[in-house]
Amino acid sequence: MLRRMIVSLRYTLRRHAPSAPQRQVGAIPYAVVDGQVAVLLVTSRRTGRWIFPKGGLMTGLTPAEAAAREAFEEAGVEGEVAPLPLGAYGSFKRRGLRPLPIEVELYPLRVTQQHEDWPEKRQRRRHWASLNEARKLLSEPRLAELALMLRGQP
Template sequence: MGVQQTHPRRLALHTSTTFESLSAPQFGALCFRTMENGRPEILLITTRETHRWTIPKGWPIKGLKPHEVVEREAWEEAGIKGKAKKKPYGFYTYLKRLADSRTVTASVEVHALEVKEICLNFPETGQRTLIWLPPIEAALQVPEPQLKELLAGFMANEIGKIGS
């Protein structure tokens, strides 16, 4: 009959399958602008369903690189036009409730996006609230601990060091 497996050992055999089926990649835009005093401000938007503060983000889009997805999401969700860095600024995870009521762990690859233009009319105009805040204040508004750390530690003058 072989070696009897304990329950944890049986579960361990299925760990990768469980994580793969219950995790979802997303790409997020850390949209920033530099004020006249040289200090950065970060854009936060509300989610459509729960009205929590977050950054623009979305699912992968076939044919687009992650930084291109970030640029598109910033435009669609907040009317922001700018150039996103190709190299990620950081990562965070959160629990995402899907339309079918399942909950998955979303892993968000965050790219810094320097704002070049703010448009008043964009695809999701009126569906979200937008606010510009200094990094520490922005960090206080979001619920996800890892996103809080990314926002609190953001310094616009450091972005040049992470590459284009």
């Protein structure tokens, strides 16, 4: 009896053990206005929190290119994406009732074009914010830390 309970408990623990984080990429769309950096935030679809555009890696695209594609799909912007990420942050993505860990690398994207129509326009809002305002609006402190690294961008 005790042996059966132990086997059952091991099975349950293995089944619910945290998996390795899924890798995602995102962009920090930015522009320099009168010498000050402004960043473009979007709302998440599920909760409406302010975030940066992000998503999974895409076959045939480098991580930086995939981040740029997410910025177009979620925020309607295009521009020059840096080949290296500013950094990364960890979070969770909901799959049904179960939270899955994700690790998101964020690439700076200097915006050169903003479209009035884009694929997820009806699902999200976008908002240009100063770095100080972004720090207050962003739902995750690590996102604000990464955005602040854009200070001094040309």
